[in-house]
Amino acid sequence: MTFTLADLEKRISERIHTTAAESYTRSLIDKGIAHCAKKMGEEAFETAIAAVQEDKGRFVSEAADLIYHLMVLMEARGVVLKDVEAELERRTAQSGHAEKASRKG
Numbered sequence: 721m722t723f724t725l726a727d728l729e730k731r732i733s734e735r736i737h738t739t740a741a742e743s744y745t746r747s748l749i750d751k752g753i754a755h756c757a758k759k760m761g762e763e764a765f766e767t768a769i770a771a772v773q774e775d776k777g778r779f780v781s782e783a784a785d786l787i788y789h790l791m792v793l794m795e796a797r798g799v800v801l802k803d804v805e806a807e808l809e810r811r812t813a814q815s816g817h818a819e820k821a822s823r824k825g
């Protein structure tokens with residue numbers, strides 16, 4: 721079984737329609753965007769700390785926490801993965817043009 725970010729996005733979106741008592745995701749969203757952003761920032765800091773430590777498993781765990789909390793924040797702001805993928809594709813195309821231009825001199 722492969723659990724993708726798209727699968728996680730779907731689960732997060734589904735959990736919004738449950739109660740906070742049953743869902744950590746719903747409890748986060750109910751606390752508002754500032755709280756979701758604070759939690760994501762905490763997870764980003766924990767991920768950065770884990771990245772410089774030797775334990776790869778801890779880094780993977782913190783990265784998973786970060787990605788989850790980022791995706792809850794995206795849900796709270798009405799942003800979907802496809803929005804971010806489109807932005808990444810735009811940058812890739814832009815950098816591709818720059819590479820071609822630099823090769824042409």
Ligand SMILES: N=c1c2ncn([C@@H]3O[C@H](COP(=O)(O)OP(=O)(O)OP(=O)(O)O)[C@@H](O)[C@H]3O)c2ncn1[C@@H]1O[C@H](COP(=O)(O)O)[C@@H](O)[C@H]1O
Pocket residue numbers: 728731732735742743744745746759784785788
């Ligand atoms: N990927 C995750 C995930 N990663 C981390 N967490 C939760 O994030 C929290 C991080 O722990 P913290 O100590 O930092 O937070 P806390 O002290 O519990 O909560 P706060 O009071 O600090 O907000 C833990 O409660 C984890 O359970 C997650 N909770 C849910 N998911 C995914 O979201 C789905 C829906 O979860 P529910 O909304 O709980 O049904 C799950 O099936 C998973 O796929």
